Amino acid sequence: MAYVSAEIVTLSTPIEKITPSTIIFSLSYYVVQAALVADIIVRRKLSLWGIFLIGLIYGILEEVFYIKNPFFLTILLALGHSAVTITFPYILTNFLIPGEKKPFLDKKGYVFAGGYLLILYTVMAGFIPFAYPDSLILGIALLLALFSLLKKSGKPSTTAAMSGIKKWEKAIVPILAAFLTVISGQNYLGVMVVFIWVLLRQKVFNRQDFYLSAIFFLVFHFLASIFNKSANQSGLSPNYLFSLVTGILLIAWLWRTSKQYQGAGRFLQTSVQT
Numbered sequence: 001m002a003y004v005s006a007e008i009v010t011l012s013t014p015i016e017k018i019t020p021s022t023i024i025f026s027l028s029y030y031v032v033q034a035a036l037v038a039d040i041i042v043r044r045k046l047s048l049w050g051i052f053l054i055g056l057i058y059g060i061l062e063e064v065f066y067i068k069n070p071f072f073l074t075i076l077l078a079l080g081h082s083a084v085t086i087t088f089p090y091i092l093t094n095f096l097i098p099g100e101k102k103p104f105l106d107k108k109g110y111v112f113a114g115g116y117l118l119i120l121y122t123v124m125a126g127f128i129p130f131a132y133p134d135s136l137i138l139g140i141a142l143l144l145a146l147f148s149l150l151k152k153s154g155k156p157s158t159t160a161a162m163s164g165i166k167k168w169e170k171a172i173v174p175i176l177a178a179f180l181t182v183i184s185g186q187n188y189l190g191v192m193v194v195f196i197w198v199l200l201r202q203k204v205f206n207r208q209d210f211y212l213s214a215i216f217f218l219v220f221h222f223l224a225s226i227f228n229k230s231a232n233q234s235g236l237s238p239n240y241l242f243s244l245v246t247g248i249l250l251i252a253w254l255w256r257t258s259k260q261y262q263g264a265g266r267f268l269q270t271s272v273q274t
Contacts, residue, residue: 008242049199056078165212180193215251
């Protein structure tokens with residue numbers, strides 16, 4: 001989900017150009033690092049704020065130390081990764097796969113994942129040198145700050161009641177997201193509107209609100225990916241067709257599992273109080 005959301009749907013990786021090197025250096029990177037992130041989220045029972053922070057850490061690690069982008073571009077892309085690679089895919093898969101989530105990596109898993117990522121980072125350093133010293137220095141400082149914030153974020157509380165979002169608010173958010181998407185020709189603005197809404201209003205979100213946010217994510221990220229005028233249009237057709245079909249299937253799957261949902265991922269039941 002992380003790879004498809006961050007690479008295929010955004011048109012960053014044209015489907016027809018996927019090669020064995022793509023699988024080795026890109027797909028495996030997403031799978032291994034996202035597995036570590038997902039296990040940490042479950043082990044620490046992170047709040048949504050904590051998931052947002054660990055998503056930023058993921059983005060900075062990739063953009064500063066793996067791809068090695070300039071710092072301000074890194075910040076923008078890190079926010080994108082937090083939304084479309086970590087936070088929303090985690091919320092979405094909690095609905096797609098109901099049930100209590102448990103840690104799935106043992107010490108050997110962490111050693112393997114850490115060693116594999118170290119090899120990937122080392123190899124990529126040979127292909128892409130550190131051309132932006134300011135990005136490297138500021139990236140390290142930001143990582144330390146984010147790790148500190150993540151450590152202090154604590155575990156979700158279970159005391160407050162979840163009142164839910166008003167109907168007018170549920171209507172305004174997609175209207176605003178759609179308006180910005182259409183006038184800008186950039187669907188990521190719609191995604192960020194939904195993302196910011198979830199972060200700011202999560203304390204009153206109930207289960208149905210999180211379910212709705214997952215639907216909004218699929219609509220504005222997967223189904224509306226055709227509104228991406230900054231992307232390479234040559235790869236639009238196959239990628240968009242894949243995103244459209246996948247998005248529709250995921251929405252149908254969500255609809256089917258929504259009534260079977262029984263605490264799919266503890267944070268959805270508790271983190272909104274944090």
